[in-house]
Amino acid sequence: xxxxxxxxxxxxxxxxxxxxxxxxxxxxxxxxxxxxxxxxxxxxxxxxxxxxxxxxxxxxxxxxxxxxxxxxxxxxxxxxxxxxxxxxxxxxxxxxxxxxxxxxxxxxxxxxxxxxxxxxxxxxxxxxxxxxxxxxxxxxxxxxxxxxxxxxxxxxxxxxxxxxxxxxxxxxxxxxxxxxxxxxxxxxxxxxxxxxxxxxxxxxxxxxxxxxxxxxxxxxxxxxxxxxxxxxxxxxxxxxxxxxxxxxxxx
Amino acid sequence: xxxxxxxxxxxxxxxxxxxxxxxxxxxxxxxxxxxxxxxxxxxxxxxxxxxxxxxxxxxxxxxxxxxxxxxxxxxxxxxxxxxxxxxxxxxxxxxxxxxxxxxxxxxxxxxxxxxxxxxxxxxxxxxxxxxxxxxxxxxxxxxxxxxxxxxxxxxxxxxxxxxxxxxxxxxxxxxxxxxxxxxxxxxxxxxxxxxxxxxxxxxxxxxxxxxxxxxxxxxxxxxxxxxxxxxxxxxxxxxxxxxxxxxxxxx
DNA sequence: CGTTGGGTTGAGCTTGTTCAACCACCGTGG
DNA sequence: CCACGGTGGTTGAACAAGCTCAACCCAACG
Numbered sequence: 325x326x327x328x329x330x331x332x333x334x335x336x337x338x339x340x341x342x343x344x345x346x347x348x349x350x351x352x353x354x355x356x357x358x359x360x361x362x363x364x365x366x367x368x369x370x371x372x373x374x375x376x377x378x379x380x381x382x383x384x385x386x387x388x389x390x391x392x393x394x395x396x397x398x399x400x401x402x403x404x405x406x407x408x409x410x411x412x413x414x415x416x417x418x419x420x421x422x423x424x425x426x427x428x429x430x431x432x433x434x435x436x437x438x439x440x441x442x443x444x445x446x447x448x449x450x451x452x453x454x455x456x457x458x459x460x461x462x463x464x465x466x467x468x469x470x471x472x473x474x475x476x477x478x479x480x481x482x483x484x485x486x487x488x489x490x491x492x493x494x495x496x497x498x499x500x501x502x503x504x505x506x507x508x509x510x511x512x513x514x515x516x517x518x519x520x521x522x523x524x525x526x527x528x529x530x531x532x533x534x535x536x537x538x539x540x541x542x543x544x545x546x547x548x549x550x551x552x553x554x555x556x557x558x559x560x561x562x563x564x565x566x567x568x569x570x571x572x573x574x575x
Numbered sequence: 576x577x578x579x580x581x582x583x584x585x586x587x588x589x590x591x592x593x594x595x596x597x598x599x600x601x602x603x604x605x606x607x608x609x610x611x612x613x614x615x616x617x618x619x620x621x622x623x624x625x626x627x628x629x630x631x632x633x634x635x636x637x638x639x640x641x642x643x644x645x646x647x648x649x650x651x652x653x654x655x656x657x658x659x660x661x662x663x664x665x666x667x668x669x670x671x672x673x674x675x676x677x678x679x680x681x682x683x684x685x686x687x688x689x690x691x692x693x694x695x696x697x698x699x700x701x702x703x704x705x706x707x708x709x710x711x712x713x714x715x716x717x718x719x720x721x722x723x724x725x726x727x728x729x730x731x732x733x734x735x736x737x738x739x740x741x742x743x744x745x746x747x748x749x750x751x752x753x754x755x756x757x758x759x760x761x762x763x764x765x766x767x768x769x770x771x772x773x774x775x776x777x778x779x780x781x782x783x784x785x786x787x788x789x790x791x792x793x794x795x796x797x798x799x800x801x802x803x804x805x806x807x808x809x810x811x812x813x814x815x816x817x818x819x820x821x822x823x824x825x826x
Numbered sequence: 827c828g829t830t831g832g833g834t835t836g837a838g839c840t841t842g843t844t845c846a847a848c849c850a851c852c853g854t855g856g
Numbered sequence: 857c858c859a860c861g862g863t864g865g866t867t868g869a870a871c872a873a874g875c876t877c878a879a880c881c882c883a884a885c886g
Contacts, residue, residue, distance in 0.1 A: 411740050413826040419740035433729050477728040478684050484735045489662050489670035491742035492786025535743025575664040
């Protein structure tokens with residue numbers, strides 16, 4: 325029920341055994357998420373300090389990192405995989421707010437000491453899971469990190485604000501087109517290849533994100549395939565006509 | 576085009592003339608917005624300091640405080656009236672993200688030095704308009720204010736996250752019901768009476784907020800009136816059956 | 827007194843949902 | 857090795873919800 329630590333990386337142990345501040349002590353230096361969010365402004369010393377306020381965890385597909393309403397535990401920085409931040413609804417339904425890509429943080433928001441959203445691994449995922457107390461303390465004593473936190477909050481707000489327009493104004497095909505384009509943008513910003521475009525989320529995930537039924541998602545993809553806008557092979561999408569896709573996603 | 580200062584309050588002038596730190600120097604002490612957002616943690620001295628980083632402005636109905644894409648100017652704390660934060664769409668349409676009540680801040684978010692949203696006065700409104708540079712400096716040197724900013728960002732994020740679910744999952748009547756309940760909650764939180772409920776926004780505003788057409792809004796209200804859930808008189812709504820309304824707004 | 831803007835109401839159409847059948851894939855157990 | 861059930865995805869037909877277009881109402885205002 326509570327998120328279990330599936331595997332704690334070996335590297336932190338090595339760092340402890342070598343109790344010197346050797347550059348090899350923390351895995352962050354080679355972490356693909358290093359360049360994003362709160363880790364971005366950090367040099368070695370402070371990166372190490374932050375690293376040691378948490379543990380590394382891995383998560384299976386469909387495993388929950390945190391659940392809305394549960395006492396607010398760790399803050400998660402995703403280092404690999406994709407996490408869906410969502411609001412649970414009656415009868416097993418949910419509204420996915422946004423997808424968290426490697427480098428970004430989730431589980432930050434709390435309401436009266438409880439997580440404000442669900443966080444669910446869409447793929448196998450790894451996280452640095454920081455003690456909330458220590459994380460806040462670290463942020464409080466590092467101006468640039470604090471700025472990074474505010475920047476990240478602002479970016480989420482913009483993302484979600486845009487998504488509101490998608491939900492409020494676009495037709496089903498438009499929403500799917502917009503979803504794909506957003507993914508392409510976000511993947512680009514996070515150094516993930518987009519040809520082919522990795523699409524690990526199920527039809528149900530996409531439906532819960534776009535406020536549609538899975539059948540409608542399926543039909544939208546069928547339409548896009550028929551019009552030769554894209555091609556789908558399992559979890560890989562190849563976009564042939566980006567321009568056309570962009571037109572469909574226009575308001 | 577640029578938001579014009581309609582009237583600069585007389586009070587700041589008085590405070591300047593009396594160059595002592597008399598408690599009458601700033602109007603904040605009697606400001607209804609004092610207890611909210613960034614002003615909340617401030618005592619007299621710091622409140623005065625913040626106050627002096629900006630000017631007071633008043634806005635007419637339908638006037639824009641700021642426009643998405645324009646160079647990011649002041650940050651606005653609304654002291655009276657209601658402001659709609661929205662994203663403009665082609666052909667004069669828009670998606671309203673949220674309504675800003677007295678006490679809250681808008682115009683904070685920027686993207687590459689430009690405002691990230693539109694801000695439009697729904698009613699006559701007054702604001703404290705702070706120089707962005709000075710505001711950031713003030714926040715940077717006041718830990719508790721900085722926390723207030725992050726808290727406010729988090730609250731917006733939750734608000735908008737919830738609204739995503741409304742747009743994605745609810746039927747038209749449900750959306751209208753949810754809108755009214757949200758308004759009641761927010762009014763309560765901001766010390767505004769809710770019997771009757773002041774409804775200054777036009778059908779078009781509500782439609783742009785809920786992702787519906789004005790005709791649909793009209794029909795939803797008609798349905799609620801027929802079912803004796805509420806009563807409407809011009810800009811005043813009296814809710815008779817809050818429970819029923821809550822059921823309609825359920826997911 | 828005509829015009830204008832905001833709101834309501836009706837009729838027909840479009841879009842997405844619902845419900846159902848069906849398919850491909852995959853792991854399990856007989 | 858094949859039969860089986862489970863999961864995720866696709867497709868079809870009927871239905872319902874919201875949109876479009878149009879007419880109409882009312883109050884405010886010049």
